[in-house]
Amino acid sequence: xxxxxxxxxxxxxxxxxxxxxxxxxxxxxxxxxxxxxxxxxxxxxxxxxxxxxxxxxxxxxxxxxxxxxxxxxxxxxxxxxxxxxxxxxxxxxxxxxxxxxxxxxxxxxxxxxxxxxxxxxxxxxxxxxxxxxxxxxxxxxxxxxxxxxxxxxxxxxxxxxxxxxxxxxxxxxxxxxxxxxxxxxxxxxxxxxxxxxxxxxxxxxxxxxxxxxxxxxxxxxxxxxxxxxxxxxxxxxxxxxxxxxxxxxxxxxxxxxxxxxxxxxxxxxxxxxxxxxxxxxxxxxxxxxxxxxxxxxxxxxxxxxxxxxxxxxxxxxxxxxxxxxxxxxxxxxxxxxxxxxxxxxxxxxxxxxxxxxxxxxxxxxxxxxxxxxxxxxxxxxxxxxxxxxxxxxxxxxxxxxxxxxxxxxxxxxxxxxx
Amino acid sequence: xxxxxxxxxxxxxxxxxxxxxxxxxxxxxxxxxxxxxxxxxxxxxxxxxxxxxxxxxxxxxxxxxxxxxxxxxxxxxxxxxxxxxx
Numbered sequence: 001x002x003x004x005x006x007x008x009x010x011x012x013x014x015x016x017x018x019x020x021x022x023x024x025x026x027x028x029x030x031x032x033x034x035x036x037x038x039x040x041x042x043x044x045x046x047x048x049x050x051x052x053x054x055x056x057x058x059x060x061x062x063x064x065x066x067x068x069x070x071x072x073x074x075x076x077x078x079x080x081x082x083x084x085x086x087x088x089x090x091x092x093x094x095x096x097x098x099x100x101x102x103x104x105x106x107x108x109x110x111x112x113x114x115x116x117x118x119x120x121x122x123x124x125x126x127x128x129x130x131x132x133x134x135x136x137x138x139x140x141x142x143x144x145x146x147x148x149x150x151x152x153x154x155x156x157x158x159x160x161x162x163x164x165x166x167x168x169x170x171x172x173x174x175x176x177x178x179x180x181x182x183x184x185x186x187x188x189x190x191x192x193x194x195x196x197x198x199x200x201x202x203x204x205x206x207x208x209x210x211x212x213x214x215x216x217x218x219x220x221x222x223x224x225x226x227x228x229x230x231x232x233x234x235x236x237x238x239x240x241x242x243x244x245x246x247x248x249x250x251x252x253x254x255x256x257x258x259x260x261x262x263x264x265x266x267x268x269x270x271x272x273x274x275x276x277x278x279x280x281x282x283x284x285x286x287x288x289x290x291x292x293x294x295x296x297x298x299x300x301x302x303x304x305x306x307x308x309x310x311x312x313x314x315x316x317x318x319x320x321x322x323x324x325x326x327x328x329x330x331x332x333x334x335x336x337x338x339x340x341x342x343x344x345x346x347x348x349x350x351x352x353x354x355x356x357x358x359x360x361x362x363x364x365x366x367x368x369x370x371x372x373x374x375x376x377x378x379x380x381x382x383x384x385x386x387x388x389x390x391x392x393x394x395x396x397x398x399x400x401x402x403x404x405x406x407x408x409x410x411x412x413x414x415x416x417x418x
Numbered sequence: 419x420x421x422x423x424x425x426x427x428x429x430x431x432x433x434x435x436x437x438x439x440x441x442x443x444x445x446x447x448x449x450x451x452x453x454x455x456x457x458x459x460x461x462x463x464x465x466x467x468x469x470x471x472x473x474x475x476x477x478x479x480x481x482x483x484x485x486x487x488x489x490x491x492x493x494x495x496x497x498x499x500x501x502x503x504x
Contacts (some may be wrong), residue, residue: 311431
């Protein structure tokens with residue numbers, strides 16, 4: 001791997017930037033691999049990287065139907081945080097945040113992780129109680145968390161509408177200062193480059209059409225580029241987990257739903273934190289390009305269409321305009337809807353499946369992007385050791401049967417209620 | 419935007435409705451006798467097809483009846499609509 005540094009940049013400058021190596025190879029698939037990862041998004045590429053780096057398993061292929069990072073890795077709102085209440089979630093997402101903090105150095109690739117602070121504003125006493133309890137829980141677990149007054153909010157987010165005359169006035173907020181955003185494409189590219197350098201084959205334009213199982217054990221995959229043998233297979237295809245699991249005859253407690261996001265035209269910086277509005281569930285940040293990036297809630301019914309409802313888009317924009325009035329004058333460049341694996345308790349599944357040698361990471365609901373490093377780290381561990389790590393053991397498939405669910409919001413088994 | 423043809427109110431925007439999930443799921447008749455597996459299947463393991471789906475919609479801002487709707491989850495094409503429990 002050609003390492004990136006100030007010196008390689010200078011060398012490149014003197015040769016007119018014409019001699020850079022490709023960041024990863026484009027190999028033909030071999031006839032078999034020790035491990036195949038299905039899905040070349042952040043999670044799949046991270047899994048391959050940690051398999052090679054942490055466990056010395058480098059005879060690995062990542063199969064991607066389209067191009068790497070072109071699925072949900074490219075459709076999220078890039079928010080990174082670990083502000084959870086349940087201890088299992090706290091441990092997992094805090095591990096992820098710590099991996100984020102060293103990721104650019106680790107991968108020798110700038111993922112543009114920007115810990116600019118994640119703020120949740122609330123509007124009623126009941127909401128304050130909820131958010132204070134959640135953030136007290138974080139502090140108890142050693143995670144950074146702060147309570148913000150309206151004066152704090154006016155100082156930290158001057159563009160926020162703190163008027164008492166709006167429908168749901170802001171009465172305060174909470175903040176995780178170490179949370180922030182990262183550059184989504186760079187995460188996929190950085191993991192791909194680092195995994196490739198350790199010997200992992202990244203195979204794009206290769207759709208999995210079947211999973212070969214013999215005697216209850218996975219033996220390989222049928223793909224659009226022919227059959228490929230595999231000792232173990234990891235699924236990292238959130239959004240389509242049900243479809244891949246179905247190929248192996250496994251049913252999952254997951255429904256697929258649409259989540260809409262939108263970005264405006266780029267403007268000068270005026271929001272330098274991630275601000276999530278409790279009243280209307282919209283979350284607003286400004287990208288490094290200057291676009292105002294706004295995410296919202298689910299459309300609320302099963303769909304694989306990747307086309308969000310205009311009704312939901314209107315909700316999101318109305319909400320953003322109410323709390324950031326300047327947004328009302330911005331033209332929206334584009335909006336899109338990703339397909340979410342919505343699990344029945346709102347928490348992910350990183351676990352062995354009831355087919356020997358087959359494991360998955362999925363069920364990410366709204367929260368897959370921030371989990372990328374830890375999801376790959378845990379899935380790699382599970383593949384290498386044929387058993388879950390303590391960090392992902394709670395995210396089992398059995399928990400739905402035993403009742404040990406991780407329902408952060410107490411919403412019950414309603415996929416679109418989380 | 420879905421335009422759901424309610425048999426009582428005519429075609430109405432999806433925003434008038436509340437979604438009720440997969441249709442035809444029966445709660446275990448005798449809760450005490452149902453196994454853990456039966457409960458788990460009833461509560462958590464539902465069909466998630468990319469294609470035709472039978473599902474429940476409640477016409478919250480209209481006739482307030484539960485409807486059973488056939489809808490393709492990929493194309494959003496709507497098929498037959500009938501009362502959930504006539």
